[in-house]
Amino acid sequence: MALCILSPIGIIVPNLFKSGGAWGEWGSDELKEIAGFVPSGLIKFESVWSSPFPDYTFSFIGVQGLFWESLFYVFCAFIGVAVLSVCFCFWKLLLRKNEA
Amino acid sequence: MHIPDGYLSPATCVATYAIMTPVWIYSARKVAKEVDERKIHFLALSAAFSFVIMMFNIPIPGGTTGHAVGGTLIAILLGPYSALLSISLALLVQALLFGDGGITAFAANSLVMGLIMPFTGYSLYNLLISKNASIKKKVFVSFVSAYFGINLAAFGVALLLGIQPIFFVDEKGVPLYSPFPLKITIPAMMGEHLLLFGLVEGIATALVLNYIFKLE
Numbered sequence: 001m002a003l004c005i006l007s008p009i010g011i012i013v014p015n016l017f018k019s020g021g022a023w024g025e026w027g028s029d030e031l032k033e034i035a036g037f038v039p040s041g042l043i044k045f046e047s048v049w050s051s052p053f054p055d056y057t058f059s060f061i062g063v064q065g066l067f068w069e070s071l072f073y074v075f076c077a078f079i080g081v082a083v084l085s086v087c088f089c090f091w092k093l094l095l096r097k098n099e100a
Numbered sequence: 101m102h103i104p105d106g107y108l109s110p111a112t113c114v115a116t117y118a119i120m121t122p123v124w125i126y127s128a129r130k131v132a133k134e135v136d137e138r139k140i141h142f143l144a145l146s147a148a149f150s151f152v153i154m155m156f157n158i159p160i161p162g163g164t165t166g167h168a169v170g171g172t173l174i175a176i177l178l179g180p181y182s183a184l185l186s187i188s189l190a191l192l193v194q195a196l197l198f199g200d201g202g203i204t205a206f207a208a209n210s211l212v213m214g215l216i217m218p219f220t221g222y223s224l225y226n227l228l229i230s231k232n233a234s235i236k237k238k239v240f241v242s243f244v245s246a247y248f249g250i251n252l253a254a255f256g257v258a259l260l261l262g263i264q265p266i267f268f269v270d271e272k273g274v275p276l277y278s279p280f281p282l283k284i285t286i287p288a289m290m291g292e293h294l295l296l297f298g299l300v301e302g303i304a305t306a307l308v309l310n311y312i313f314k315l316e
Contacts, residue, residue: 085144
């Protein structure tokens with residue numbers, strides 16, 4: 001829980017240092033700047049899946065800035081933990097059922 | 101360390117899924133055999149911990165970021181098979197919901213962060229530690245094991261990315277997927293993990309274990 005609330009450190013600090021994303025995790029726009037071209041196979045598979053909250057943001061809400069990004073980041077941390085907890089709750093129920 | 105979709109060729113993705121599917125099934129069976137309700141709580145906690153700690157991005161000069169994973173830590177506490185399952189599940193949620201790491205690359209990411217990292221850290225830890233070692237020694241060895249665990253995983257990522265332009269190019273020789281050769285991926289991944297992220301992973305592991313060992 002505490003870690004969730006602290007999680008925006010994970011984007012505020014890189015922002016202070018003006019760092020980009022992690023090495024080798026660029027989108028095709030960033031890759032074009034770095035490598036000079038975008039491999040054709042990469043384009044084909046890059047968007048094979050579109051996640052509801054890409055890069056831990058709520059991109060469908062049109063607000064920007066570090067404050068909102070940080071807030072959404074915390075929400076995403078909670079969503080992630082909640083989804084994982086639900087998975088393990090199911091497992092627990094399954095276990096109870098098998099024991100009964 | 102999360103490989104996105106498109107960086108690995110379909111053949112590589114299929115190969116990693118072919119490796120990981122039996123590993124997942126074997127681990128799930130193994131863990132399910134010994135699991136009770138108490139252990140499920142610990143598994144849930146470690147999956148959540150791993151998920152959140154991967155959100156703590158640490159910048160390094162040169163414009164990139166990285167993070168700890170907690171693979172060795174979970175493996176020492178709950179065993180490597182439990183670590184594999186909880187980290188894989190955390191990675192699945194990251195890929196499905198947040199686009200962090202690809203779906204096609206999910207098996208590859210599980211291979212390096214769920215399989216290589218915890219099993220390396222765990223084996224090294226058990227190799228170096230005897231049953232009645234002092235807490236201080238255990239904590240120090242956990243630091244070293246976690247450091248090696250994450251670095252071997254980083255090396256795995258470098259290999260996966262770096263072999264793409266060797267095998268998968270179009271008729272003109274232009275890379276189709278990850279465009280960087282081994283001589284770029286290895287120094288890039290290893291440099292940052294040997295110098296910084298390995299230490300971060302080691303320190304995180306040592307701090308948590310120090311706390312838990314003292315409780316026991």
